[in-house]
Amino acid sequence: MIRAQNVTRRFGDSLAVHSVTFSIGPGEIVGLLGANGAGKTTLLRMLATYLPPDEGRLLVCGHDAAREPYWVLRKIGYLSEHNALFDSMRVDDFLDFIARVRGLEGTLSAGRRAFVLDRCGLADVLAKRVRECSKGFRQRIGLAAAILHDPPVLLLDEPTHGLDPLQVAAFRDLLRELRPGHAILLSSHVLAEVAAVATRMLVMHDARIVLDEPTKSLEVRAQAAGRSVEDLVLDAVRAGGAPEVQPALEEARAP
C-alpha cells in the first residue's frame, strides 16, 4: 500500500532524506523512529504529497505521490507534526467540514462520525471552538480528522504528542483495532512508544534508513543476545550514521 523507491529530498545543500526504500503492506503498523532531524517528518510530508521528492518515487495505493497528489490524498489520513487545525471553527463543524471534503455523506458520515467521537473521546468538546481545546484534545481532534474517512493508509507524525498516559493507551488500542486492512506509519523519537504498538520498525538516522525489521524479530534477536531492543537500535544507528546524532537518540530511549 505504501512503496518508497530510492527517495531523496534535499533542502538546499542539506540532505533531509537520502535514497530511502521500503514498502508497507496492509495489516502493518510501522514505527518510524529516529532522533529529531533524522528525516521522519520530511518522509511523511512527501508521502502526504505536501513535499515532492527530488529523486525516487513514492507510491500510495498505486498512485504516485508527486504526480497524482489528489488521488493519493483521497487514500490517506494524515496527522501532521504541528497538527494545525482551523482554530476558529467549532469541533463538530470542523469534523463535519472534513467529512464533506472527504466525500462522506448521510448515514455513512454519521456512522464514521460516531466511531471517531467514541474512539477519540471527543463528545465533551464538540460544541467548543478548536482554539478553546487543550493540547491533548487538539491532538485527538487531529487524529479523528485523519481517520474519519477510514483511509486505507494512515500517516501519523508524533501522534501521541501531548496525550496523557491513559490517552496514549487508548490510542494504542485504537491503532490495534484499525490494523486489519490498513497500512499505518507512525513516527516518534521515543523508542518505547513505537515498540509498544508497531509490528515493524524503520529507524532513520542522518536522512537514511538504518534499520528495517519486524518488532518481534528484533525482540527475539535482543533476547538471544542478552541485550535490549534499544541496544540493537542504537547499534544500527552507530553502524549507519554520524556519531554526533547518537546522544540525541540515547536520550530518546527513556519512555
Add this chain to the structure above:
Amino acid sequence: MTADATTGPPLPPAHAFLRGAGLVLRRELAAWFGGAIAYVVLVVSLLAVGSLFVHEFFAAGKLDMAPFFDRLPLVLVLLAPAISMRSWSEDRKQRTFELWMTLPLEPAQIVLGKYAASLCLYAVFLAGTLPLPLMLFALGRPDPGPITAGYAGAALLGALFLAIGQLFSSLTGDQIVAFLASSFTCAFLVATGEARVVDGLDGLAPAVAPGSLLADWVAATPRYEAFARGLLTASGCVYFVGLSALLLAWNSAAVSGRRT
C-alpha cells in the same frame, strides 16, 4: 482503483470541483463572520463611503451616483486588500497551509473557494451601499442605467482588486506586506488612468507617451469609468474578468509551488 502512473486518473469532474470549492467558501465565510474583523471592515468602509457620498451629493445637488462611483476606486484600494490580505497569510501564520494542502482538494478549488468568500464579503459591502440609490429614487427620478452599470463596474473592479490581494497574500506570509503590496498595485491601476498622471507621464517622454500607453493597456480606471457612465462595454468585461482569472491562475500556481 487502478493507477496509470504515466497519465494518472482524470481530475475531479466539474461538479466535484465546484462542490469542493463551495465547501472552502463556506468554511472561509464561517471564519470571516465568526470573528469581529469582517464587521469592523464593513462598517468602517460603509461609513467612509456613505459620508463621502452624502457630503458631495448635497454639495453638487445632482440626482445621480457619480460622487459614489468616483470615490469608490480610492476606497477599494484600501478595502479590497484589507479583505484579501489574510486569505493565505493567515494560513501560513496558523500553519493551516499544510492542512489545506493535504486535504483531497486541488489548489485551484481552494483558491476559488477563498476568492468566492472574499467576493461574498465585498457583495455585502456593495449591498450596504444600496440605501444611497434608494435615497435618490425616493427624492426623484434618477436615470437607472448609469446606476446599474456603475454597480456592475464596481463589482468588476472589486473582483479584480480582490484577486490582486489574494495573490499577494499567497506570495507572502506577512499580512502587512500583503496589504501594502496589494494596495500599491491597486493604486497603480487606478492612478495610471487619471488624466493628470497620464499627462505627466506623457510629458516625460512625448515620443513614447508612456502615460497613454499605460492608460490604454494597463489602467483599470478608464474601463471602470465607462461603466460608471452607463456603458457596459465588452472590452471592459474582458479586461476585468480576464485579468482576475489570470491572477487566480497565478495564485493557484503560487500555492502549488509553495508546497516545495
